[in-house]
Amino acid sequence: MVEIREGIKHEISLGIALIKQIVQNRGHPLDIIREAxxxxxxxxxxxxxxxxxxxxxxxxxxxxIFEDDGIGMDYTGEKExxxxxxxxxxxxx
Numbered sequence: 001m002v003e004i005r006e007g008i009k010h011e012i013s014l015g016i017a018l019i020k021q022i023v024q025n026r027g028h029p030l031d032i033i034r035e036a037x038x039x040x041x042x043x044x045x046x047x048x049x050x051x052x053x054x055x056x057x058x059x060x061x062x063x064x065i066f067e068d069d070g071i072g073m074d075y076t077g078e079k080e081x082x083x084x085x086x087x088x089x090x091x092x093x
Contacts (some may be wrong), residue, residue, distance in 0.1 A: 045070035
């Protein structure tokens with residue numbers, strides 16, 4: 001028997017301005033790679049696999065894809081800190 005469930009939708013607005021601000025607030029462009037490695041290798045993520053793909057895109061220049069098999073960052077949309085997921089807390093910063 002197959003059960004089809006409708007996903008829960010959360011509106012997460014990460015405008016380009018926020019992404020640019022995160023990148024510009026780093027002391028060195030490689031800090032972003034260091035942060036991605038640190039996040040993927042954190043004990044609470046429980047990842048056993050991590051991969052970085054680096055390629056050159058004609059429109060955007062050097063680009064990176066970060067992959068791991070960790071549990072990711074959950075988003076709850078809750079306002080109470082004890083009920084918030086890791087992504088909620090990250091976005092509040």
